Amino acid sequence: MNILEIENVTVNFDGFKALNNLNFSMKTGELRVIIGPNGAGKTTFLDTITGKVQPTQGQVIFKGRNLGNIPEYKIARLGIGRKFQTPRVYLNLTVAENLDLVVNQNKNVFPTLFRRPISGEKRTVAGLLETVGLAAKAELKAEFLAHGEKQRLEIGMLVAQSPDLLLVDEPVAGLTDEETENVGNLLLALAESHSIIVIEHDMEFVRQIARQVTVLHQGSVLFEGNMDQVQNDPRVIEVYLGKEE
Numbered sequence: 226m227n228i229l230e231i232e233n234v235t236v237n238f239d240g241f242k243a244l245n246n247l248n249f250s251m252k253t254g255e256l257r258v259i260i261g262p263n264g265a266g267k268t269t270f271l272d273t274i275t276g277k278v279q280p281t282q283g284q285v286i287f288k289g290r291n292l293g294n295i296p297e298y299k300i301a302r303l304g305i306g307r308k309f310q311t312p313r314v315y316l317n318l319t320v321a322e323n324l325d326l327v328v329n330q331n332k333n334v335f336p337t338l339f340r341r342p343i344s345g346e347k348r349t350v351a352g353l354l355e356t357v358g359l360a361a362k363a364e365l366k367a368e369f370l371a372h373g374e375k376q377r378l379e380i381g382m383l384v385a386q387s388p389d390l391l392l393v394d395e396p397v398a399g400l401t402d403e404e405t406e407n408v409g410n411l412l413l414a415l416a417e418s419h420s421i422i423v424i425e426h427d428m429e430f431v432r433q434i435a436r437q438v439t440v441l442h443q444g445s446v447l448f449e450g451n452m453d454q455v456q457n458d459p460r461v462i463e464v465y466l467g468k469e470e
């Protein structure tokens with residue numbers, strides 16, 4: 226079954242088409258990496274999925290439901306979680322406290338307000354600390370974490386909400402090679418039980434995690450395939466990979 230289908234979506238910003246008749250679909254449980262040059266529409270693509278931007282034309286269908294005119298906060302409750310490029314953790318709280326906030330918030334709110342049970346995997350702070358590899362730093366204030374550790378903590382906070390679809394925007398920008406690999410391994414582990422879309426520029430990282438890759442260009446899908454196919458496609462090389470350092 227497809228968790229997400231995007232049909233003929235155009236987003237028109239005052240005459241400029243940031244997305245142009247874009248079609249995209251992905252199966253439940255897939256890890257999909259989206260690449261493309263600056264201005265290709267990657268962020269706008271995520272914005273239309275979360276409801277931050279409404280398509281001028283076309284529709285976004287999540288788990289069989291048309292998201293048209295559903296406000297952003299309600300779309301989040303339907304099971305779409307997003308991690309932005311910059312970590313948004315509470316710096317004056319410890320790592321464990323940050324995770325605890327989300328875990329407990331869900332305990333209280335999910336059954337009543339969201340009217341859907343927390344999915345099979347019971348999320349506990351201890352389990353999440355293990356998943357994101359921060360058990361040894363549980364009692365450390367988040368302000369003292371390295372950038373990559375903050376990224377992993379925030380991914381943990383996202384997972385604590387048990388979203389069906391995780392949207393992850395440039396998770397390794399500015400990270401060291403070692404941190405980049407850690408974040409990659411974390412996403413690969415999460416991909417065993419989640420549907421995930423990752424936007425990324427760092428091609429080393431894309432090679433580490435990518436199975437199926439979608440290349441955006443000028444607001445449309447230019448190419449889709451596995452990493453080998455993407456790297457050998459002349460159009461992709463021309464508009465994107467040829468410019469790689």
Ligand SMILES: Nc1ncnc2c1ncn2[C@@H]1O[C@H](COP(=O)(O)OP(=O)(O)OP(=O)(O)O)[C@@H](O)[C@H]1O
Nearest residue numbers: 238241242243261262263264265266267268269270
């Ligand atoms: N609110 C807006 N109003 C007008 N133009 C916009 C708006 N948001 C984005 N754009 C334009 O739409 C195009 C696509 O932007 P978008 O941020 O989606 O690209 P991107 O692929 O994420 O780029 P990058 O890799 O640089 O982050 C860009 O040319 C951008 O300037």
